[in-house]
Amino acid sequence: MIGFVSRSLKRAALGVAGLILLIAVFRAWDVQSGPPLGPWHEFVPPELSVAQMDAADWPAWIGAEEVAFAAIRAAVTDRLPPGDRVPANRWFAGSPVNPGRLAHDWNRSFILEPDGPPVGAAVFLHGLTDAPYSLRHLAEAYRARGFLAIGMRMPGHGTVPGGLTEAVWEDWMAATRLAVRTARARVPAGPLHLVGYSNGGALALKHALDATEDSRLPRADRVVLVSPMVGVTAFARFAGLAGLPAFLPRFAKAAWLDILPEFNPFKFNSFPVNAARQTHRLTAALQAQLEALSRAGRLGALPPVLTFQSVVDATVSTPAILSRLYALLPENGSEVVLFDLNRSLKFGPLFTQGADAALSRILPAAPRRFAVTVVGNDGDGLAAVARRTPAGATIEQAQPLDLDWPRTVYSLSHVALPFPAWDGLYGGDPDPADAMGVALGAVAVRGERGVLVLDANHFARITWNPFFPYLLERLRGGMP
Structure with missing residues (x-):
């Protein structure tokens, strides 16, 4: 019997090894047909270590940040080969999307000061491949209400x-x-409020959890999450396998899941394998800590959590937010705001099977320990309504929003929630005074193939929130 088990384990191990080898061979072959790496993929700028950041103050951080950006200018911008000096390359000094040519470089950490003495402070944590730009509108809303707003660039x-x-x-x-x-x-x-978007949502939540276990850490009074990365797709767990061939210099491109033109001044389009791996490591650590504190009965020290999330999200798991976070929270004033599908008759027959039932599948039955608001259609028309069910209640309260679903929008997306229609980069109706060199949210993808630098599908994902005024209203409701 022991010999049989040993042989079975050996066969299983050989099978796993063979599968890993097959993946590595396929990746090595696949990456050879893709675009070449640019200097911006190969250069790694200097950043402070964990120990250095834990010992640093704000001036030291800003100084180190300047060193990193100076290194980019010297190693990438000033040395670009002629073929890379094109308008669609943000590191080309003459490009209209070069951040240095814009009114403000939102790639850098920032502090927004209120007009008078601060009534509080808020920290803003952006998402993966992103920059502090993504939370500037929310930071400005806090600043306008008297808060000191700090936007942090992640290493x-x-x-x-x-x-x-x-x-x-x-x-x-x-x-x-x-x-x-x-x-x-x-x-x-x-x-003190923590506001996190996507991967920054996981960071904000984990800091709040860490502060319940370490009295040396400042405790937040409120946590606001926007499309938070509480759970990711299963692929992220095994993403490291895709990068195995990169150990050989000839197959360096295998370290990248996507190698794309970099025309966005405040977000990377290319995506390295390591980034996916780190999201899995972060969310795994977050979930383990949530479950451990829940079993110990210590989540009562967590501040109220307000989450804004699209019912359908191709980047993070919406069900995980409800089942792995909100299901564990005590009744402490927390709430989740879900943006539903556009259920007007125009789109109904076009939804994939099961998509129109996504909300009912993920939302537990009332009463719940947390409040739930669903932003959707008011009947079959385009008018929007917010239906709120308070914690512990079963009856929802309807609030007409005086906002409509755009006729061409069938849902929100992971990237859309923190951006208003007037955002100069992502908005559908960008403010000319907020010019960012390109208006990605206003691109109308109608035309012939092969004209745009990326496939038209890249531009089909909505990048702005038609209900941003309501999001701001709810955000301000938690400010003094």
């Missing part, structure tokens, strides 16, 4: 995509601690 972001080939999630947590420490030092009294 490996804002510079060149090559930085994400070596960054780890522990770097991002150290940067989060630095930002929160700075916020509390600048504003010793008053509420």
Whole structure:
């Protein structure tokens, strides 16, 4: 019997090894047909270590950030070969999307000061491959209400995509601690809010959990999550296998899941394998900590959590937000705001099987320990309504929003929620005074193949939130 088990285990191990080898061979073959790596993929700018960030203050962080950007100018921008000096390359000094040519470089960390003495402080944590740009509108809303707003650039972001080939999630947590420490030092009294978008949502939530276990960390009074990365797709767990051939210099491109033109001034289009791996490591650590604190009965110390999330999301798991976060929260004033599908008759027959039932599948039956608001259609028309069910209740309260679904929009997306229609880069009706060199949200993908630098499907995903005014209204509701 022992020999049989041993042989079975050996066969299983050989099978796994063979599968891994097959994946590596396929990846090695596949990457050879893709576009070449550019200098921005290969250069890794200098960043502070975890220990250095934990010992740093804000001026030290800004100084180190300047060193990183200066290194990019010297190693990439000033040395671009002629073939890469094109308008669609953000690191070309003459490109209209070069951040240095814009009114403000939102790739960098920022502090927004209120007009008078701060009534509180808020820290803003952006998403993966992203930059502080993505939360500037929410930061400005806080600043306008008297808060000091700190937008933190995560290590490996804002510079060149090559930085994400070596960054780890522990770097991002150290940067989060630095930002929160700075916020509390600048504003010793008053509420402290953490606002996280996508991967930044996981960082904000984990800091709040860490603070319940470590009295040296400043505790937040409120956590706001926008499309938070509480759970990711199963692929992220095994993404490291896709990068195995990159151990051989000839197959360096295998370290990248996507190698794309870089025309966005404030977000990387190329995506390294390591970035997917770090999201899995971060969410696994977050979920383990949530479950451990829940079993120990210690989640009662967590501040209220307000989450904004699209019912359908191709980047993060919407069900995980409800089953792995909200299902564990005590009744502490937390709420989730879900943006439903556009259920007007125009789109109904075009939804894939099961898509129109996504909301009913993921939402547990009332009463619940947390409040739920669903933003959707008011009947079969395009008018929007917010239906809210308070914690512990079974009856929903309907609030007409005086907002309509755009006729051409069937759902929101992961990337859309923190951007208003007037955003200069992502908005569907960009403000000319907010010019960003390109208006990605207003691109009308109608024309012939082969004209755009990327496939037209890349531009089909909505990048702005038609219900952004409602999001701001709910955000302000938690401010003094």
